[in-house]
Amino acid sequence: MTPLYIGSEIYRNSSYGPKHPLAVPRVSVCTDLCRALGWLPDSVYRDAPMPSEDELTRFHDPEYLAALRQAERDQAVSDEVRARFRIGAEGNPVYREVYRRPAISAGGVMLAAHLTANGGIVHCPGGGTHHGRPARASGFCFLNDPVLGLLTWLDLGLDNIVYLDIDAHHGDGVQDAFHDDPRVLTISLHEANRWPHTGDATDRAGGEARNVPLPAGCNDSEFAHVMTNAVLPLIDSRRPQAIMLQAGADGLQEDPLAKLSLSNNAHRAVVQAIRHRAPRLLVLGGGGYNPWTVGRCWALIWGTLNDQPIPDRLPPDAEAGLRALSFERAAGRNPPQHWFTTLLDQPRDGLIRDEVRRLAEANLTA
Template sequence: MDRPIFIGSEIYRGSSYGPRHPLAIPRVPTVIDLSRAIGWLPRDSYRTSPRARPAALTAFHTPRYVAALQQAEATGQVCEGTRADHGLGTLSNPVFSEMFRRPATAAGGSLLATELLANGGAVYNPGGGTHHGQADRASGFCYLNDPVLALKALFAQGLTRVAYVDIDAHHSDGVEQAMAGTDGLLMISTHEENRWPFTGGLDDHAQGTALNLPLPLGAQDDDFALALHEMILPTVAAHRPQAIVFQCGADAVLEDPLSRLAFSNTAHIAALRHLRPLSPRFLMLGGGGYNPWSVGRLWTALWATLSGYDIPDHLPTPARQVLEGLSWTRKAHLPRPDHWTTTILDAPRNGPILAEVRQRVRHLQARQVAWV
């Protein structure tokens, strides 16, 4: 593969979880439009995501659940039994008109990515990263679990060492539960402590396959940099992965309404720059993120970084118009800082490293040494 590939779809533009849901905001369309406005998404770098077939989804999800999800989309409703059994029709995972086709498209994009990566390269599927989905139920805005499907597909290709790195503000509970104990898999997650789904404790190692670093409220760029350089990168390098799956949820950024971490988007960019050289195959996924400006700017910056484009200090007029055209009905009363529409990169958010972060990184370093 000569250049990184971006996988997208127009289904994200025309669908919504509902006007009051955190995912009422545009995310993937903003990344597409902003990238095109700056000239970062030439035609030969873009692939339209296929929709995963039900048979492909049953590599992880149960046939009964996949059928229930399709039925809920077809009828526009669920019975009490389906809601109780499969978590469909809830406040977090509501019934909406594309509730099967949209997540199946995200899953199809991640499965296509694994095929494109068979001989090496890098692929970005910003619609992916739905890491809370369970085998037989929806959870945490996630109807399907495309990271699990991608990991299983990579191992099915014959790979024997794969790393999954997740820096979403919420712990990747669905991935960890599904893949715990898998030979050749390393899972690393940084996430806010005492935040839903309240899993991923420091001593949770998922049968020897996971390192979990819960970050205290207010953890910022220097806290993450310590974790990145002293725990994440050395551990991934020692694993010598044939493929890396990187889930880059944007909800760890300061302006996100659903977490209390304080990263700038440069923290995610630093992680990408250092992780990408550690494997010949690299799949980058989206994930959480519920502020339309911070998500669009961050995920576009990641695509630029992956593709080798220089990020300007000031955006050209067409790119500014994309960001100026966004709205946020759930937070319409809040002031909009100028840099949300005039730049892509945040100013770094540095500060003294929290003592809890130093202690937890040392704890995980000791565990990694014990594994080796």
Template structure:
């Protein structure tokens, strides 16, 4: 069998750890919500079918307690999410106050337990990464969550809680890189004035939740001129953003800026909604572009936490995140998947027009073909502007 190697820089022991949970297998946002698909369970099943996930490196995620969540979130909001799970409803006043049961943030059976489990994983990862190491937690990456309300399918903000756990453990320089198709607004705003945390987001220009400049003429949130309190950078990329352009921005802007910050730890939000097959963006990346980012940032800090994030096509997101785990471990990715892994992918169902007649390679391969393309002037300009003093 011909195999395609996935490069990864060597790191000291312990080997990379994977934090997961079975709660995601049976939980769904319901109906035709974009998150009514299996994602974390697909990634876990693929990794196991490929022999990449032995019990020795798999960690079952704890569930964050209300006290742990209150390190960032308003206790009244936490209580409201718990109440929403118990009662499966909230008053209209509470829905408006907490943005629950509306605006894409439904009240569903595990509306507290599921996001609290993702937060428990990131908090545990932050505690474990008091020492050098590498951790993959694909259930994480809920980067829109606000201290006192839900936002953008995100009820709690696990990246913020994971970073806070690292800071509480004594780290003083943490870099956060977000390559989701949507701006990492919740994380940027949480550390707006904290010189210990450098945030950098690559996202689709004019994609939700981009906001226009206010009356004070401050830069629009997520725009290339938005630097928050100073230690934030943003790269809003055009529709059709391709592998060649991602490689250019990484080499010319992202890697130098992160290296210049000299982080003790790096958190990578590796949302898969920038892939060409995803229905919630107009970007055109292959999963190989995401894996190269993972490989490139591996050596930038002695501690690395790789989270999930967006991703709304079950085949593309499951394949992408399994490949992230392969990259972190240096596992070769087979050109053709073995029968057990193919069975995982053939067992998926997606109630979307793109899921009616899925192409055969969604079942039989892990790696997408490269999606190289032209390096456009506006992308070159982004690199120059974001690195300017």
């Protein structure tokens, strides 16, 4: 089946606020790059829909959803709401689309699950908000669209699913949602000792989780070692009906919120490795706070899913779009030319440390 792409124009001019890490455009950059490269014809594009209340309450508390809608209307919250639901607190700001944007992200992921009911591949870069809790915001995530997508697959009758999370931050909200649920194996490769400070290597979450807390500076070679020697054997032993990949891009070396040292070759290799290991594949976005590296990475994923040749030099429209971006952090003051002209990074290979080898080995033991 031809892969499908789910997007929305809500991301184009939406921002968490000028000083927030999510002030930067991401999904719109990916979409524009894919169109400029000729990889995204209208025939494979789908708009993410606004979900119903019933769909969202499959996981989220109705009172919390009502508080989010009220926050969007009022553009403010009371002290009571802030304390109870963490809206307007701890990096979860009240902003113009504080209900509509996460709801549409969730609608896109649930649509993707329905579209793959009988098999197929869908890329939904607007998804991936893996920290969201049933009744509170957490880690920039107001709703948990991966959980809602996984629940949609379960409701469709699937009972053997792998959720693979390669965001630099542990996918705590998804792991906790499926604690003790044998139908969903959650696997998270994340940076050790980073917020939310969960996902220790010994954390099995009732037996249905594997966690690989990678050391700072983890390079492409180390990431590939973990994938080859731990993750892929786990997936193959399970023979899942579906795989959901949360492809957060904050593990890339240029990201301001993490200290991993990956190139986007690592993400590409993960997609290449898992795309034929289940009849259903759903690829989400997630973290990533440098507009050039995130947009290029997620566009590269879409090209990989479609077996597109990656050009040595981007076409003029793609380059112009990248040059038009701005970034207020230090990396944006003098960006390297390859952020404008290429899609694929130079590999960042290196030595495989003993602690990484031990992590891979530990995740193959019960």
